Amino acid sequence: MKKISIDPITRLEGHGRIDIFLDEEGEVANAYLVIPELRGFEKFCQGRPVEELPRITARICGVCPEAHLMASAKACDAVYHVDPPPAGKKLRELFYSAFYVADHTTHFYILGAPDFVMGPDADPAVRNILGVIAKVGVETGGKVIEARARSLDIIKMLGARTVHPIGAIPGGMSKPLSAEERVDVEESARWMVDFAQFTIQLFNDLVLANKEYVDLILSDPYTLPTYYMGLVDDKNRVNFYDGLVRVVDPEGEELVKYAPAQYLDNVAERVEPWTYVKIPYLKKIGWKGFVGGKDSGVYQATPLSRLNAADGMATPLAQAEYERMYETLGGKPVHQTLATHWARIIELLYAAERLLELTMDPEITDRNVRTIPTETPTEGVGIVEAPRGTLTHHYVTDEQGLVTECNLIVGTTNNIAPMSISIRQAAQGLIKKGEVISEGLLNMVEMAFRAYDPCMSCATHALPGRMPLEVRILDSTGQLVERLSQGLA
Amino acid sequence: MKTLVLGLGNSILTDDAVGFAVVEEVRRRIDREDVTLSQASVGGLGLLELVVGYDRVIILDAIQTGLAAPGYIHRLTPDEFRGSLRAASSHDVSLTTALEIGRQLSKDLPKEIVIIAVEAADVESFGEELTPTVAATVPEVVELTLQELDR
Numbered sequence: 001m002k003k004i005s006i007d008p009i010t011r012l013e014g015h016g017r018i019d020i021f022l023d024e025e026g027e028v029a030n031a032y033l034v035i036p037e038l039r040g041f042e043k044f045c046q047g048r049p050v051e052e053l054p055r056i057t058a059r060i061c062g063v064c065p066e067a068h069l070m071a072s073a074k075a076c077d078a079v080y081h082v083d084p085p086p087a088g089k090k091l092r093e094l095f096y097s098a099f100y101v102a103d104h105t106t107h108f109y110i111l112g113a114p115d116f117v118m119g120p121d122a123d124p125a126v127r128n129i130l131g132v133i134a135k136v137g138v139e140t141g142g143k144v145i146e147a148r149a150r151s152l153d154i155i156k157m158l159g160a161r162t163v164h165p166i167g168a169i170p171g172g173m174s175k176p177l178s179a180e181e182r183v184d185v186e187e188s189a190r191w192m193v194d195f196a197q198f199t200i201q202l203f204n205d206l207v208l209a210n211k212e213y214v215d216l217i218l219s220d221p222y223t224l225p226t227y228y229m230g231l232v233d234d235k236n237r238v239n240f241y242d243g244l245v246r247v248v249d250p251e252g253e254e255l256v257k258y259a260p261a262q263y264l265d266n267v268a269e270r271v272e273p274w275t276y277v278k279i280p281y282l283k284k285i286g287w288k289g290f291v292g293g294k295d296s297g298v299y300q301a302t303p304l305s306r307l308n309a310a311d312g313m314a315t316p317l318a319q320a321e322y323e324r325m326y327e328t329l330g331g332k333p334v335h336q337t338l339a340t341h342w343a344r345i346i347e348l349l350y351a352a353e354r355l356l357e358l359t360m361d362p363e364i365t366d367r368n369v370r371t372i373p374t375e376t377p378t379e380g381v382g383i384v385e386a387p388r389g390t391l392t393h394h395y396v397t398d399e400q401g402l403v404t405e406c407n408l409i410v411g412t413t414n415n416i417a418p419m420s421i422s423i424r425q426a427a428q429g430l431i432k433k434g435e436v437i438s439e440g441l442l443n444m445v446e447m448a449f450r451a452y453d454p455c456m457s458c459a460t461h462a463l464p465g466r467m468p469l470e471v472r473i474l475d476s477t478g479q480l481v482e483r484l485s486q487g488l489a
Numbered sequence: 490m491k492t493l494v495l496g497l498g499n500s501i502l503t504d505d506a507v508g509f510a511v512v513e514e515v516r517r518r519i520d521r522e523d524v525t526l527s528q529a530s531v532g533g534l535g536l537l538e539l540v541v542g543y544d545r546v547i548i549l550d551a552i553q554t555g556l557a558a559p560g561y562i563h564r565l566t567p568d569e570f571r572g573s574l575r576a577a578s579s580h581d582v583s584l585t586t587a588l589e590i591g592r593q594l595s596k597d598l599p600k601e602i603v604i605i606a607v608e609a610a611d612v613e614s615f616g617e618e619l620t621p622t623v624a625a626t627v628p629e630v631v632e633l634t635l636q637e638l639d640r
Contacts, residue, residue: 044501044615059501059530106534110582129582130589142594148534 018471026434031424045406066099067386075393076170078380080373087366088172093241094358095158100351102151103387150188172370186359192352217338225250225335226292227299230306237314240385260383301389301414304343308333315353340451377401386411422448493543496528497550503616504609508549537587552606559610560622
């Protein structure tokens with residue numbers, strides 16, 4: 001058996017696996033992204049007081065604890081039938097906007113930029129953040145670290161703990177924002193708006209000014225029309241924290257707009273033999289297999305999907321950039337997966353602008369940040385947009401508020417079907433008659449799913465000495481023909 | 490010398506909490522001005538942000554090399570991970586890369602980083618108890634940590 005070692009897959013961690021199945025002619029028939037599922041979560045939660053779930057679910061993931069915290073706090077609000085006071089909601093959104101700045105910054109510079117700054121076929125030894133810093137300058141690296149640091153300061157201020165924040169509680173927030181703290185947040189928010197604009201300029205100069213990259217973005221293997229999902233406000237503008245879930249079809253027409261409590265009427269989960277993770281699809285359209293298009297219930301929930309599913313952005317600079325993206329790429333919706341990188345930095349700009357708006361809101365330092373729950377707890381659903389997709393928490397409790405049922409649909413899970421299709425499309429161009437055309441081109445397969453920013457190891461923090469991700473190629477009889485992997489150093 | 494003893498992991502994923510258990514025990518055993526005890530669930534850049542400003546860092550964590558039986562105690566340095574350490578996340582860089590970024594940005598990095606890691610049996614099931622094999626290693630890891638502090 002021929003064994004090819006590809007470059008270290010340094011920008012997608014966890015122990016996921018890609019299986020590429022060949023047909024009898026050795027052409028790519030199917031490809032699946034297999035994400036390991038952590039076991040026993042529902043059982044772990046059962047019998048616990050529901051107000052513990054924001055703290056517990058924030059521990060599921062070291063990457064986006066803030067997203068779980070928000071979805072969980074909102075689900076608890078619903079369970080207890082409470083509506084947080086205006087300042088409580090605004091503080092949550094302020095907290096969440098700061099988190100988005102850090103998260104999108106990290107993805108764009110560390111995971112996305114190497115492919116564009118260094119080139120998709122550059123030597124893996126330089127196709128990484130260090131190569132990016134060497135090329136664009138150490139000051140840019142400093143800004144990336146500073147953006148994260150400023151964001152973490154705000155999260156710490158409101159969440160009390162940074163890595164697994166605990167600031168949001170059922171009914172609102174645990175403490176208000178002081179006038180002095182507000183001044184610091186405003187200063188950071190202004191810095192972040194500048195930084196987001198700098199990032200967009202960098203993207204213009206390095207990506208959009210390079211015809212080769214624009215052609216790559218527009219190329220067929222990276223084009224996947226599906227339904228698109230995203231949370232929108234009352235004017236159908238993108239919102240990360242609150243609103244209704246809107247789904248548009250591949251032509252951009254609204255299919256449905258639903259409140260969190262109606263998610264089960266709209267999203268169904270499918271069990272496939274090759275993975276323990278249930279694959280969500282649109283219930284009204286139905287499951288037609290791993291295909292895109294209007295007749296298939298496959299949907300995407302990514303930064304690009306959110307922009308596609310909305311009518312615009314709620315802040316002026318982000319709105320201008322939103323319009324420019326659609327003009328440049330030929331109108332709405334955009335089906336080019338790699339344009340997700342552009343959408344992500346438009347969201348970065350929006351998050352920074354929204355953060356600034358919220359810090360200037362006179363109500364933001366109001367002392368009333370929590371509505372104390374008084375009603376008997378029952379059942380509730382909370383939905384936010386996690387950076388990597390719509391995040392749904394659904395809890396059922398007994399009358400004491402002890403959890404009896406708990407279901408989560410996490411950001412990355414939404415995108416398993418579209419990621420699998422994107423991988424298949426990219427692989428079809430790279431594997432012919434059972435042979436991998438070029439080892440270096442395998443990065444092109446990685447690029448197909450890296451754009452989605454998948455989070456494979458949504459929980460484990462053990463130092464995984466084993467392979468983070470392997471690519472297996474199997475022939476029509478299911479025999480392993482090649483394993484593309486990185487062993488221990 | 491300012492030293493950080495940092496337990497890494499996840500308190501609700503069975504053996505992934507071993508680093509936390511060790512830090513808690515070390516906290517009971519010593520009270521030194523020059524030693525900071527802390528816990529975190531981060532990798533890569535988050536880790537860089539935590540270690541800046543310390544002279545020395547001792548990281549306590551679970552590990553799955555697949556090369557040793559559960560309960561085996563590894564003593565490692567970041568160099569030994571070069572090219573293979575996948576600290577924690579799909580959304581971050583490795584510890585080695587993070588430290589290199591820190592160097593390029595002229596951050597005040599620790600002169601020494603030691604990683605004491607216990608080969609885990611299970612880091613994929615939700616649970617607040619260590620597996621018995623891994624739990625049995627805690628006293629020894631505590632001793633190793635204390636020896637490391639006195640070195």
